[in-house]
Amino acid sequence: MDPLTTSTGAEPDAALLARYARGDAAAARLLAERLAPMVLRFATRMLGGDRAEAEDVTQEAMLRLWRQAPQWQADGAAKPATWVYRVAANLCTDRLRRRARRRHLPLEAAADPPDPGSSAAAQIMDATRAAALEAALASLPERQRQAVILRHIEGLANPEIAQIMDTGVEAVESLLARGKRALQARLAGKRPELGYDDDEDT
Template identity: 55%
Template sequence: MDDRDRRHEADLLAAAGRGDARAAAALLDRLGPRLMAFALRMTGGHRPLAEDVVQEAFLRLWRRADDWDADGPANIGTWLGRVAANLAVDAHRRDARLTPLPEGVEFADDAPSALAGLIQAERLSALDAALLRMPARQRQAVVLRHVEGYSNPDIAAMLECGVEAVESLTARGKRRLAELLDEGGENE
């Protein structure tokens, strides 16, 4: 993210803090979809919980609107990601009964056949189930890096650790995810 984008988001946040509904909507439109996708992955596809995580993250951001430091160490998207990650982990700890996506959930799929859609849905369901079985920090690092596409420095800011720790978490997480996905394939 360049400085102009960062400044623009900070300006939108400041305007939203002053009650500008258009600025708040613009910031939600800009950051909300990616944050929702991340929250869905962190909650194993549990949409109501992911929506709660995103809503709470934005509420916390609105509370900070007046004192947001646009030149601070984190950009708004990174800060929201860190807050959402913590909220998702806390929610998962409170409700260890989270289950993978239920059968029949529809996924956006550009594939030409219904069979391809079913295969894709099954793969995503297996991925979500495997992600939920991973340690929380590894799951966060893998989802942020390989699903959401954040850079290692941004992930380090979100997880409040060093870049080397992110690299280690991501590598261990990818290995663990591969093991879990292989286990799932053997059981079928």
């Protein structure tokens, strides 16, 4: 299923946004439940695991969507999810640039919570692998990192990523190819410490 569309039979995002513009608070709640978690995941990874900053970005992106609602054109040209992803990407870029100017080191990436059913050793290895991936992602150039997160973590299609990143599909494909090569190169030397055999895929 397309991550930027609603499930079969569910009211489309644009219709919910139109209802919100007419004063329907329940529509806003439904739309926020759909969009905010996706934006939060994306922003958290873009910002190197900084959950607090990602929450700020998510809140600001959703507020901007609510302000846009009265002028929204439900003509199929843009989806609310695509629009809010683009806003979040721009907000993340602004924060990363401010960080770089202040010369702050990025916060250590937060790993996903371990599976309570797995062993302690497996949990430690899973956390180590997640941290290694987060660190490798954080080391990518910003546009490559954004494309890789949207495609391989959020599961969006290349045309949707092109809309979000305001670029062409071929440029997205190039960013993805370079990002994947860079990730493989950064993680290649860590296979033994991450618990992978030489003949095992990461």
